[in-house]
Structures are given as C-alpha cells and as structure tokens.
Amino acid sequence: MxxxxxxxxxxxxxxxxxxxxxxxxxxxxxxxxxxxxxxxxxxxxxxxxxxxxxxxxxxxxxxxxxxxxxxxxxxxxxxxxxxxxxxxxxxxxxxxxxxxxxxxxxxxxxxxxxxxxxxxxxWEFAGTRTLLRMRLSDLPAEDSDASVRPAADSDEAAIRELYRGLHAGLNGCLDRSEAIWQRLRRAPRETPVMQFVAEREGRIAGYLMYLQKRDVPGRFSFDVVVRELVAADAGAARSLLAMLARHRSVAREVTLPASPHDPLLHEVLRTQEIPVESHMGWMLRVVRPAEALESRGYSPHVAARACVEIHDPELPQNCGTITLALEGGEMRASKGGSGPRLDVRGLAALYAGHLSPGELRAAGLLAGSAKHDAALAAMFAGPSPFTPDFF
Ligand SMILES: CC(C)(COP(=O)(O)OP(=O)(O)OC[C@H]1O[C@@H](n2cnc3c(N)ncnc32)[C@H](O)[C@@H]1OP(=O)(O)O)[C@@H](O)C(=O)NCCC(=O)NCCS
Incomplete structure (x- = not known):
C-alpha cells in the first residue's frame, strides 16, 4: 500500500x-x-x-x-x-x-x-519575469556587421554557452536543465519555434527563438512571440531585431522577454514608454538556510559580518541565530550570535537580492536592531533578480 x-x-x-x-x-x-x-x-x-x-x-x-x-x-x-x-x-x-x-x-x-x-x-516573492509588447513597425530595422542565418543542430553547444555566459552573473536566472531547454522549444505543431543565430567571422554572437501566433483564425496578420533573444553585443542585437522588424508586412506586434535593465532596450527604446504584456513574480523558499547561504556567490570586494535570528515556523530545525561572515567571495554561516528577527520568507527575498533590509522591515519580515542592516545590504547587493524562463 x-x-x-x-x-x-x-x-x-x-x-x-x-x-x-x-x-x-x-x-x-x-x-x-x-x-x-x-x-x-x-x-x-x-x-x-x-x-x-x-x-x-x-x-x-x-x-x-x-x-x-x-x-x-x-x-x-x-x-x-x-x-x-x-x-x-x-x-x-x-x-x-x-x-x-x-x-x-x-x-x-x-x-x-x-x-x-x-x-x-x-516561500516569498524573490524576482520577476517581464514580457514587453511592441509594434514591429517600431523596431529598428538597420542591420549590423553580424549576419543572421537559421540555426543548425550543430549550433546547440554555442547557443547554450552564450546563454550561460550572459546569464550566470544575473541573479535569479536559471541554470537550465535539459527539461527547461526543451520547454523553451515546446510549441503546438502548427506554430513551430523558429531559431536563428547572428554570427560574425564564424562565431555566434546571438540567437533568437520565436513563434508566429495567429490569435484570430482567418485574420491575415499574426503576432510574433519571442521565446528568447540573446545577444552578446549591440551589433548582434541589432541584426536579430532587424530580422524581426522585417516581419512587419505580415505581423503586427511582438512580445519579448526582457530583464529589468536589459541592454537590448538600448536598441529598441524609441520612446520612453514600452507596454508591459506581463509582469510575473516567482517565489523562492530557502529550504536549508546555512547551506543555501554558503552555496551562492558574493562580491569578492565585500568583507562584512552580520547576525540574524531566523524564524521558520514550518521547519523549526531552521530556527535560531546565525552569524554570517563574508570575505573573499566566500560566506560562512555559523550558529550563534545575536541579531534582528528575520522571517524565512524575508530571507528568501534578501538572499535573491530582491528586497533590501529596509524594504524587509517595511514588509514586516525583519524586526529588531538595525545595526546589521548596512552589512546585510552590502552582502546581498546585486542585479535585480529576474528570469526569462517560465516553468
Ligand atoms: C491552488 C490549488 C493548488 C490550492 O489547492 P487547494 O487544495 O484548493 O487549497 P487549500 O485548501 O489547501 O488551501 C490552502 C491555502 O491556499 C490558498 N488558496 C487556496 N485556493 C486558492 C485559490 N483558488 N486562489 C488563491 N489562493 C488559494 C489559501 O490561502 C488557502 O488557505 P486558507 O483557506 O486558509 O485561506 C488548487 O486550488 C488548484 O489546483 N487550483 C488551480 C491550479 C492552480 O492554481 N495551481 C497552482 C499553480 S502554482
């Protein structure tokens, strides 16, 4: 049984x-x-x-x-x-x-x-995923020195390496498993995911995966749904966007995942306002705090110490005070010390770099002495957490 x-x-x-x-x-x-x-x-x-x-x-x-x-x-x-x-x-x-x-x-x-x-x-909200919506006629249509061609199976390793190289330094992005890569390419049979690469002197500098979606059956024009547009430099971004722009005789709008300060936007921002198609939050649970804290990366230029008392009613094994000591990019989390009370939900938002100690206090997730706040802020400072993936 x-x-x-x-x-x-x-x-x-x-x-x-x-x-x-x-x-x-x-x-x-x-x-x-x-x-x-x-x-x-x-x-x-x-x-x-x-x-x-x-x-x-x-x-x-x-x-x-x-x-x-x-x-x-x-x-x-x-x-x-x-x-x-x-x-x-x-x-x-x-x-x-x-x-x-x-x-x-x-x-x-x-x-x-x-x-x-x-x-x-x-669990607590710890980052976002944002899709922008733009008119294809608003995209820049000028090419660069990077040429665009359909992706081949043999490009897969270079595509994955480009993704990793550009996302490993961004908080919250996924270290994709095979299932996540497959998810990116999964689509209904009638709307296959199309893949192109931008290359320069035989080296891949960007790639684009998208599908064409006709919401209203029988209507002539469709929308372009970008699953991923990754570019290592502005030239590669420009050539891929120009190829998208050339869909404008048959398609109206494009949706596109973007990071909070996406360098791609330097290419596409022609106005101060871009409509957001969807802005979703994802949640994080720090399941084993000490191990999680010691496993993530930190700036090697920050040396700081702080104590927090973790409050985790669901997993009482996690409750108690820990001392965080950061030096040379390595964190040591050891039991003991005395510090403010940090709800485990607040720990998730702090860990990801989503909320600062001040914002955690305003949300009611951090309470007590503020003497460690500046050290905590310095330890977890970093790019706003996001991921282009939905799963
Ligand atoms: C969401 C879902 C999994 C919750 O399961 P459930 O058995 O209905 O929920 P529970 O009875 O265990 O409720 C637990 C808590 O979840 C929250 N919750 C439950 N159903 C909810 C709903 N439909 N919308 C928002 N919150 C909900 C409530 O806070 C609830 O606690 P409360 O009743 O004390 O306020 C279920 O309703 C479901 O399958 N919904 C459709 C699919 C879905 O939304 N899946 C979640 C994908 S992330």
Missing part, C-alpha cells in the same frame, strides 16, 4: 495526475500526458482512495551572485476542481517541502498562481 504522498505508483496514477493537470490548466490530455511522463521519477502525488493532487519537479540550478545553486522548480501543482479548498494543496506542498528539506537541494522555486498558499509554508 503506497503512502499518502510520494511518486506515482505505476502508470494508472501517472495518467490520473495527467488528467488532473489537463483539466486544471485547460489543456489537451495527450499533450499533458506527454509532458507529465517526461518527468519520470520527478512527479509527486497525494492519494486518498486514488490520486487527489500532484506536482512536478524540475531539478535545476538558479544563479545567485554568479554561482549556480541547486533548486527544485515546482510546477503543475494541481487539485481537481471539486476537491479544491479543503486543504489538499497545502498538504501536498507541505509534504514536498519536508521531502526537500530531508533529501532535496537547499532551495525551491516556483511561479505561484496562489501566493497565499506558498507564503503559509515559507
């Missing part, structure tokens, strides 16, 4: 969970069944005379301070409509958090359709 929470026990439970996911996210069962099956052992279900809830786990990393910290990306959290509101979602997430604490990585990351559920267990 399988336990109440755990990986699906055989094919019938996998199919049952896939059915819940398809109903919950208004999708087609065959597509969701393929997606669910691709996770193999990384599915979890809750049972009560059959499957009553489930989730999927992306095993991946997230870059903080230039280092990849292992995390579980939680997705596909679903309870069937007739069973919602009776505590199953909370029970499922609690069981997953405790499993993560015992056997998983030091962090957990998710996009929260229901933030209150995750807040109860210690």
């Amino acid at each position: 399988p336990q109440r929470y755990g990986p699906p026990d055989g094919d019938a439970e996998i199919r049952h969970y896939a059915g819940i996911v398809a109903v919950t996210f208004a999708g087609e069962l065959p597509a969701f069944e393929d997606w669910v099956r691709s996770f193999g052992p990384d599915l979890r279900v809750l049972r009560d005379q059959g499957v009553v809830a489930g989730l999927t786990i992306y095993r991946m990393g997230q870059y903080f301070g230039g280092k990849s910290v292992p995390t579980w990306g939680i997705a596909g959290v679903a309870v069937p409509p007739h069973l919602r509101g009776s505590g199953l979602g909370l029970e499922l997430m609690r069981a997953n958090l405790h499993e993560n604490f015992e056997h998983g990585p030091p962090l957990s990351t998710l996009y929260p359709a229901a933030p209150a559920l995750y807040r109860k267990l210690g």
Whole structure:
C-alpha cells in the first residue's frame, strides 16, 4: 500500500495526475500526458482512495551572485476542481517541502498562481519575469556587421554557452536543465519555434527563438512571440531585431522577454514608454538556510559580518541565530550570535537580492536592531533578480 504522498505508483496514477493537470490548466490530455511522463521519477502525488493532487519537479540550478545553486522548480501543482479548498494543496506542498528539506537541494522555486498558499509554508516573492509588447513597425530595422542565418543542430553547444555566459552573473536566472531547454522549444505543431543565430567571422554572437501566433483564425496578420533573444553585443542585437522588424508586412506586434535593465532596450527604446504584456513574480523558499547561504556567490570586494535570528515556523530545525561572515567571495554561516528577527520568507527575498533590509522591515519580515542592516545590504547587493524562463 503506497503512502499518502510520494511518486506515482505505476502508470494508472501517472495518467490520473495527467488528467488532473489537463483539466486544471485547460489543456489537451495527450499533450499533458506527454509532458507529465517526461518527468519520470520527478512527479509527486497525494492519494486518498486514488490520486487527489500532484506536482512536478524540475531539478535545476538558479544563479545567485554568479554561482549556480541547486533548486527544485515546482510546477503543475494541481487539485481537481471539486476537491479544491479543503486543504489538499497545502498538504501536498507541505509534504514536498519536508521531502526537500530531508533529501532535496537547499532551495525551491516556483511561479505561484496562489501566493497565499506558498507564503503559509515559507516561500516569498524573490524576482520577476517581464514580457514587453511592441509594434514591429517600431523596431529598428538597420542591420549590423553580424549576419543572421537559421540555426543548425550543430549550433546547440554555442547557443547554450552564450546563454550561460550572459546569464550566470544575473541573479535569479536559471541554470537550465535539459527539461527547461526543451520547454523553451515546446510549441503546438502548427506554430513551430523558429531559431536563428547572428554570427560574425564564424562565431555566434546571438540567437533568437520565436513563434508566429495567429490569435484570430482567418485574420491575415499574426503576432510574433519571442521565446528568447540573446545577444552578446549591440551589433548582434541589432541584426536579430532587424530580422524581426522585417516581419512587419505580415505581423503586427511582438512580445519579448526582457530583464529589468536589459541592454537590448538600448536598441529598441524609441520612446520612453514600452507596454508591459506581463509582469510575473516567482517565489523562492530557502529550504536549508546555512547551506543555501554558503552555496551562492558574493562580491569578492565585500568583507562584512552580520547576525540574524531566523524564524521558520514550518521547519523549526531552521530556527535560531546565525552569524554570517563574508570575505573573499566566500560566506560562512555559523550558529550563534545575536541579531534582528528575520522571517524565512524575508530571507528568501534578501538572499535573491530582491528586497533590501529596509524594504524587509517595511514588509514586516525583519524586526529588531538595525545595526546589521548596512552589512546585510552590502552582502546581498546585486542585479535585480529576474528570469526569462517560465516553468
Ligand atoms: C491552488 C490549488 C493548488 C490550492 O489547492 P487547494 O487544495 O484548493 O487549497 P487549500 O485548501 O489547501 O488551501 C490552502 C491555502 O491556499 C490558498 N488558496 C487556496 N485556493 C486558492 C485559490 N483558488 N486562489 C488563491 N489562493 C488559494 C489559501 O490561502 C488557502 O488557505 P486558507 O483557506 O486558509 O485561506 C488548487 O486550488 C488548484 O489546483 N487550483 C488551480 C491550479 C492552480 O492554481 N495551481 C497552482 C499553480 S502554482
């Protein structure tokens, strides 16, 4: 007899969970069944005379301070409509958090359709994902010395290296697993993801992945949905944007993921205002604080000490005061000392560089003596956390 929470026990439970996911996210069962099956052992279900809830786990990393910290990306959290509101979602997430604490990585990351559920267990908003919407006729259409050609299979290693090189230094970006790379390319059959690279003297300096989406059947023009536009320099960005701009006789608008201070915007900003198509927040859970704090990167130019008393009602093992000592880019987190009270949700936002100590105080997540605030601010200062990925 399988336990109440755990990986699906055989094919019938996998199919049952896939059915819940398809109903919950208004999708087609065959597509969701393929997606669910691709996770193999990384599915979890809750049972009560059959499957009553489930989730999927992306095993991946997230870059903080230039280092990849292992995390579980939680997705596909679903309870069937007739069973919602009776505590199953909370029970499922609690069981997953405790499993993560015992056997998983030091962090957990998710996009929260229901933030209150995750807040109860210690997740907090820690970064964003922003999609801009622009008229194709507003994009610059001048080429540069970088030429654009369709991507070949043999470009894959260079594409991934370019992504890593440009994102590893940006807080919150994913150290993508194979499943995340596949997600970027997954699309309905009738709208394939098109891929191009910009190159100069045989070296790839940028790439573009997009699909063409016709929202209104029968209408002549469509929209361009950019999955990813990555450029190592302004010339590569210009050539890729110019190619997009040349869709303007058949397409109207383009949506495009952008970071908070995206250098791409230097190329596209022709006005002071760009409409935001979507601005979502993702949440982070610091599951094992000392390990998480010692695993991320820090500026080698900051030397600082601070104490905080972590408050984590869901995982009392994490409660207590720790002393943080940062030097030469290495953090040591040891028990003891005396400092202000930091809710574990506040720790997530601080860890990612999303909220400063002052902002944490205003949010009610940090309380007590402010004498360590300046040291904490210096330790966790960095680029605004974001990720171009949705999962
Ligand atoms: C969100 C979902 C997983 C929650 O599961 P559930 O069993 O219905 O939720 P619970 O009864 O365990 O509620 C736990 C807490 O979650 C929050 N919550 C629950 N349902 C919610 C909803 N529909 N919207 C916003 N918050 C919700 C509440 O804070 C609730 O606590 P409270 O009742 O004390 O206020 C479930 O409603 C569902 O499958 N919804 C559709 C899919 C979805 O949104 N998935 C989440 C993807 S991140």
